[in-house]
Amino acid sequence: MQSLQDAVAEAADRDRFSGVVRLDRAGATELCAAHGFADRAHGVLNTEETLFATASGTKGLTALTVMSLVERGTLELGTTARSLLGEDLPLIADDVTVEQLLAHRSGIGDYFDEDAIDDVGDHVLPVPVHELATTEQFLPVLDGHETVFRAGERFAYNNGGYVVLALLAERASGVDFPQLVRTLVCEPAGMVDTTFLRSDELPGRAARGYLAADGLRTNVFHLPVLGSGDGGIYSTAADFRAFWDALFSGRIVAPELVAEMVRPRSDWPEESKRYGLGFHLHATNDGVWLEGFDAGVSFASLHQPSTSITYTVISNWSRGAWPIVGLLDARLGT
Incomplete structure (x- = not known):
């Protein structure tokens, strides 16, 4: 049988994968490889140290930020959004709670309804993206x-709902959301x-996000200039290996809170999975993962406790990660 390393390399060439794929098992790295370009215009290659946007992969970090505030007594799962929103976002019902927002069971209207979007590369936000640099600046987008x-x-x-959670976390703590994520999640992990990076001033190690498998068009006009609770943090495959180790060893929040977050709260039959609080859950086994998909971004990072398997596939074009994710799931049984 073809080795997994060879199968991944073959798939990466065939599907023009651009990004990094990493697989760890029982604490040992079995595969870590970079493919494609971080900056196509200047011929800068992706490396294992390249920073990539994660889109909705950020939601898991948002959920942990909120749970850390719950652990500290700053918030409660039963805290209503209205108690912190005041007169802002009046269409959010008075009984919507933090827990319902975390579980995607709030019922609020969504400013970015993925079911109504045919192609993320064509989607345009209703305000100029450069005006979305703080969580409070999302209020006009979230309203109505x-x-x-x-x-x-x-x-x-x-x-x-996850931008609303970032807003609630800021208002309850008095600390900007990026700083909360850094101190409550990233540092202990x-x-x-x-980190959150502005898309219009990316550092040299950060990959530009591309709208197609080839070409030079980036996503700089398609996404908020700085991410918030629903997406946009930049990371590496190595950092997500550290993340899963820290999460399940209780270094971010206590193990009993982790158990609550990965307890199935909803079935998601359309996607053949379940959902907890901020985490995607396999329909039948104990696999837990984060994923993100947006213009110029595709990302998945999975941990399966029963097999001690962790993998991360992170790509800087919209659909780049999924062929490699499918291959890994088929070969590993995840």
Whole structure:
């Protein structure tokens, strides 16, 4: 049988994968390889140390930031959004709670409804992206979306709910959201390279996000200039290896809170999976993962406790990660 390393290399060439793939098992790295270009215009190659955007992979870090504030008594799972929003976002129902927002069971209207978007590369935000540099600046984008269903009634994936969570975390703590994520999640996890970066001033180690498998068009006009609770943090495959180790050893929040976050709260039959609080869950086994997909970004990072398998596939074009993710799942049984 073809080795996994050879199979990944073959798939990367065939599908024009651009990014990094890393696989660890029982604490040992079995595969770590970079492919493609971080900056196509200047011929800068991706490396294992390249920083990539993670899109909705950020939601897991947002959820942990909120749970850390719950652990500290700054928030409660039963805290209502209204208690901190005041008169802002009046269409959010008064009984929507932090827990419902974490579980995508809030019923609030979504500023970025993925089911209504045919191609993320064509989606345009209703305000200039450079005006979205702080969580408070998202208020005009989050406003004006009618409630879809009663709070707690059912599951519906909701990007806006995680920006609302970032806003609640800021207002409850008095600390800017990027700083909260850094001090409450990244530092205890040992995620030394994980941070929010402005897309219009990326450092040399950061990959530009591309809208197609080839060409020079980037995503700089498609996404908020600085990410928030629903997406946008930059990271590395090595940092996500550190993340899973820290999460399940209780170094970010206590093990009993981790257990609550990876406990299935909803079935998601359309995607053949389940969902907890900020984490995707396998339909039948104990696999837990984060994933992100947006213009110029595709990302998945999975940990399966029963097999001690951890993998991360992170790519700087919109659909780059998925062929490699499919290959890994098929070969590893994850």
